[in-house]
Amino acid sequence: MQDDFDIGNVGANDTDLATDETAPQEPSDVGASGGPPRVRIERFPVCPESMREYIPCLDNEDDIKRLPSTERGERFERHCPAKDKGLSCLVPAPNGYKAPIPWPRSRDEVWFSNVPHTRLIDDKGGQNWITKVKDKFRFPGGGTQFIHGANQYLDQISQMVPNVAFGSHTRVVLDVGCGVASFGAYLLSRDVLTLSIAPKDVHENQIQFALERGVPAMAAAFATRRLLYTSQAFDIIHCSRCRINWTRDGEL
Structure with a gap:
């Protein structure tokens, strides 16, 4: 397994704790040693400060609003977002x-x-x-x-x-x-x-x-x-x- 890769540039609103595995990997020039192409791994940005208490499966307001009833506490259950609607940032x-x-x-x-x-x-x-x-x-x-x-x-x-x-x-x-x-x-x-x-x-x-x-x-x-x-x-x-x-x- 190769662990030789370049890390993307880190901005003021980025984190050095995680990488975005869904981001496209861009091959760069072959190294001077003639080894395999190096890839750039993009990083997750940090979410806005207003999301400090955000829990994706508990604060999914779109799905909660569509519940037929909340009389039995349904809103406090897990309502995880669809795969294509997940967060693309890290909760600060x-x-x-x-x-x-x-x-x-x-x-x-x-x-x-x-x-x-x-x-x-x-x-x-x-x-x-x-x-x-x-x-x-x-x-x-x-x-x-x-x-x-x-x-x-x-x-x-x-x-x-x-x-x-x-x-x-x-x-x-x-x-x-x-x-x-x-x-x-x-x-x-x-x-x-x-x-x-x-x-x-x-x-x-x-x-x-x-x-x-x-x-x-x-x-x-x-x-x-x-x-x-x-x-x-x-x-x-x-x-x-x-x-x-x-x-x-x-x-x-």
């Missing part, structure tokens, strides 16, 4: 983005500039979810149903259901409507791996907080489609006031 990082704080410190604090959203502080300030201290977000460990902290909540679950046995009987958990993912963050110290999911809704993209903290997470919603996991992929499915009507369609 937030202004002032820094290297993430490493785990385990990231469980308790992340840089504000990396996830510059404050609505959760306004909406959930009394539930001990998240606070802003100078240039960082702090996570006290609380949640809607466990304002006194995830650790205490996990202890209570263990007392009520001893067979849950976090770290032995229970090793893989799905947390639905995860908020800032404190439930999953504190389970990591109990040898439990949690996938935290939440929709991209009026509370901005909560999943960004989870990922910035170092917790496995994905933007997803339980609406009209199943997630792409088998029925026994998780030992426990946790829903703390996630407002999902589990029996709406006649079955769990």
Whole structure:
């Protein structure tokens, strides 16, 4: 495999992190050594700043507008653009983005500039979810149903259901409507791996907080489609006031 190639010119609005594999490759003159023709690889430009929060399969407004109904949360499901309508630019990082704080410190604090959203502080300030201290977000460990902290909540679950046995009987958990993912963050110290999911809704993209903290997470919603996991992929499915009507369609 040849790895000898010329890189296209990089402008002020280009990135050096990826190349456009769909761009035509233009043969250049044969090198002085008489080797194979060299090719120029064009680069993806950076998208406009207005697209900093853009997620192609969740912000596809054209397809969302054509939905016959959104009463059951269909707009929060994935609606990926057609192959010929994909992005031809890279979504930019937030202004002032820094290297993430490493785990385990990231469980308790992340840089504000990396996830510059404050609505959760306004909406959930009394539930001990998240606070802003100078240039960082702090996570006290609380949640809607466990304002006194995830650790205490996990202890209570263990007392009520001893067979849950976090770290032995229970090793893989799905947390639905995860908020800032404190439930999953504190389970990591109990040898439990949690996938935290939440929709991209009026509370901005909560999943960004989870990922910035170092917790496995994905933007997803339980609406009209199943997630792409088998029925026994998780030992426990946790829903703390996630407002999902589990029996709406006649079955769990």
